[in-house]
Amino acid sequence: MERFQRLDAVAVPIARPNVDTDQITPARFLHKPRSDDHGNYLFHDVRRRPDGTPDPGFVMNRPEYAGAQVIVAERNFACGSSRENAVWALYDHGFRAAIAPSFGDIFAANGLKNGLLPVRLPEDVVAGLIAALEAEPGARVQVDLEAQTVTLPDGSVHPFEIDPFSRHCLLNGVDELDYTGTLAPQIDAFMNRYGRENR
Amino acid sequence: MSEAPTPRTMLEKIWSRHRIVEREDGQVLLFVDRHLVHDGTAPAFAALHRRGLAPRAPERITATPDHYVPTDHRDIAAIADPERRFMVESLVRDTARHGITMFGLTDRRQGIVHVIGPEEGLSQPGMIIVCADSHTSTHGAVGALAFGVGMTETTHVLAHQALWQRRPRTMRITVDGALGPGVVAKDVILAIIARIGTAGATGHVVEYAGGAIRGLSMEGRLTLCNMSIEAGARAGMVAPDDTTHAYLHGRPHAPQGADWEAALARWRALPSDADAVFDAEVRLDGAAIEPMVTWGTSPEDALPIGGVVPDPAGAADADRRAAMERALAYMGLTPGTRLAEIPVDRVFIGSCTNGRIEDLRAAAAIARGRTVAPQVEAWVVPGSGLVKEQAEAEGLDRVFRAAGFQWREAGCSMCLGTNGEIASPGQRCASTSNRNFVGRQGPGARTHLMGPAMAAAAAVTGRLCDVRRLAAGG
Known part of the structure; x- marks a missing residue:
């Protein structure tokens, strides 16, 4: 996993609640191999008109938001399906952080394991941020994982919470799989006992 | 001491x-x-x-x-x-x-x-x-x-x-009383999601309790827990009881013989203790739940079939109004239209939500002796090969085929269309699946979620329909 420490980047506002993972990656792209650029599938059916050309009405298509690495949305962002493809699509498109008042649980877990940091901020702060980003397209935000703060375009600084271990993994670019491997003796011992007790 | x-x-x-x-x-x-x-x-x-x-x-x-x-x-x-x-x-x-x-x-x-x-x-x-x-x-x-x-x-x-x-928070959703005639587990879970919203249980594990839940068959409980995620829940659960034990007894991978008795003893100790405290409590009156359908593009957009397409002007806030306007535009619906007048093009009976034998029996009871409306393409996709076999042993396949339904092989199929089985842009589908998201059943496809008998009723009448009207012989 790529390390995540600090980010200073353009943020794009998605001024909608309950954006589901079917919107982020439509199901007909789920069989695409991880080696594909899943950024091409990101918001596939809302970014484009039926003839396949970019829809200028969709916020991400505005030139001021080009190169955005932070996506900001209203509550319950990325709810629904467990498809990790939703994280891959955002990540491959260049996003490294998502800011919302709340996330689908599975999406948030998937993001932490793929270098896409989910940042929960209070609903009124997010509403203000979305309004600011719409008023001044191309405005930047800073996300500091070490300090666990987000700095908004108006200079205000907001703390956020994250599981310490997930933070450690992101800061150092390591993943859980290897760490858990060091606990193999404990897993063995548990399984032996559990197997005896649950025939 | x-x-x-x-x-x-x-x-x-x-x-x-x-x-x-x-x-x-x-x-x-x-x-x-x-x-x-x-x-x-x-x-x-x-x-x-x-x-x-x-x-x-x-x-x-x-x-x-x-x-x-x-x-x-x-x-x-x-x-x-x-x-x-x-x-x-x-x-x-x-x-x-x-x-x-x-x-x-x-x-x-x-x-x-x-x-x-x-x-x-x-x-x-x-x-x-x-x-x-x-x-x-x-x-x-x-x-x-x-x-x-x-x-x-x-x-x-x-x-x-x-x-x-990390241990999730706990939420108990209690549905008291008895469900009315024609009201099934799908209606209960749609009513719950309509009440608490698609993020209502985010971060929680839901335990469903109360008389209406105890009264559900295993199939009904599976439908209920299936859509817990549509309320944002990490998981849904129902305490095991005699219904659970009877369902599992003798199944190929269930414990057998002395192991079965040992397992039963463990299982009987599982239900929450009487005075256990949950982080959140929600309570519904089972008798007040009616057959439900969705009108929008989120499972929380659900109403009793007797209702009308809601007016965004009546929304609680600007956010909700905008979401409703987008949903109605996508769904091609006008506020005030009676839900029971909305015509359908496709019907999908199946999925992990409603693809079990009890679901097919309920749908077949409505299809029996009736005919799928001429403009409707209706599919029945059993949830497993064994469900299909059981349905065929009971003659349900013949009932469906005689009525003009397609009788198909097991799979996820039109619930999400990953296998390529989708509805066309603009087509309206009465579906027993779990998500009515934009594009879920194909780009531009419009999904109305409902229970299996309601979906069968939509197939034979060609429009969303209160199944109680057909069940009463109307």
């Missing part, structure tokens, strides 16, 4: 029994009893193999292809799209390589992974069950903690048969 033990919820009991180690930050490494695997799991096996690893406990994994399989034939080689065929072939190859039990496409036990788990007795009370699919919440109906995970977590479970989790 020792103090009385602290009362515990069922979640707490299951959680503590599966704790391998706890980290300083409070996350727990949980042992996973059962890992269910489907044909979308190829990336997890690939990630495992890249690290030179093999599954830690292949005997605890069961596989079946469901997402990418066709429902008009059973020949992998005949899957036209090479990338989709690759997904199904990968599952065959990966499971063979590691000695994992697999119900392949021509095995009568093949089906939707959330149908076969309970059906085979693989899903048992007190277990922790995971699968790379959000509808894994289904298995909580037997009194298990079952939840969906992403591909990286799937790789982790393959490698270690365990998963890091």
Whole structure:
């Protein structure tokens, strides 16, 4: 996993609640191999008109938001399906952080394991941020994982919470799989006992 | 004198029994009893193999292809799209390589992974069950903690048969009283989601309780728990009782003989203690629930069938008004239209929500002696090969075919269309599945969620319809 420490980047506002993972990656792209650029599938059916050309009405298509690495949305962002493809699509498109008042649980877990940091901020702060980003397209935000703060375009600084271990993994670019491997003796011992007790 | 033990919820009991180690930050490494695997799991096996690893406990994994399989034939080689065929072939190859039990496409036990788990007795009370699919919440109906995970977590479970989790909060949703005639589990869960919203249970494990829940069959409880994720819940569960025990008894992977008695003793200790405290409580009156349909593009957009398409002007706030306007534009609906007047083009009866034998019986009871409306294309897709076999033994296939329904093979099919079975842009589908999201059943397709008898009623009348009217002979 790529390390995540600090980010200073353009943020794009998605001024909608309950954006589901079917919107982020439509199901007909789920069989695409991880080696594909899943950024091409990101918001596939809302970014484009039926003839396949970019829809200028969709916020991400505005030139001021080009190169955005932070996506900001209203509550319950990325709810629904467990498809990790939703994280891959955002990540491959260049996003490294998502800011919302709340996330689908599975999406948030998937993001932490793929270098896409989910940042929960209070609903009124997010509403203000979305309004600011719409008023001044191309405005930047800073996300500091070490300090666990987000700095908004108006200079205000907001703390956020994250599981310490997930933070450690992101800061150092390591993943859980290897760490858990060091606990193999404990897993063995548990399984032996559990197997005896649950025939 | 020792103090009385602290009362515990069922979640707490299951959680503590599966704790391998706890980290300083409070996350727990949980042992996973059962890992269910489907044909979308190829990336997890690939990630495992890249690290030179093999599954830690292949005997605890069961596989079946469901997402990418066709429902008009059973020949992998005949899957036209090479990338989709690759997904199904990968599952065959990966499971063979590691000695994992697999119900392949021509095995009568093949089906939707959330149908076969309970059906085979693989899903048992007190277990922790995971699968790379959000509808894994289904298995909580037997009194298990079952939840969906992403591909990286799937790789982790393959490698270690365990998963890091922080204990979710608990929510009890109590549905008191008795359900009215024609009201089924699907109506209960749609009414719950309409009440608490799609994020109403985010971060929680829901335990469903109360007289109306106790009165549900196992199939009904599976439908209920299946859509817990549509309320944002990590998992849904129902305490095991005699209904659960009777359902599981004698199933192929259920404990047998002396083991069955030992298991029963464990299972009887699982229900939440009488004075256990939940982090949140929600209460509904079962008698007040009516047959439900969705009108919008979120499962929370559900109303009794007797209602009308709501007017965004009446929304509580500007956000909600904008969301309703977008939903109505996508759905091609006008405020004030009676829901029971909305015509449909397609009907889909099936999915991990409503593809079980009881669902097919309820739909067939409405289809019997009637004919699918001329402009409607109606499909019945059994949840598993065994459900299909049972339905055929009862003659339900003949009822459906005689009425003009297509009778198909088991798979996820039109619930999400990963196998290519989708509705056309603008088509309106009465569906027993779980999500009415924009584009869920195909780009531009419009989904109305409802129970199986309601879907059958929509097929034969050509429009959304109060099933109680047909059941009464109207």
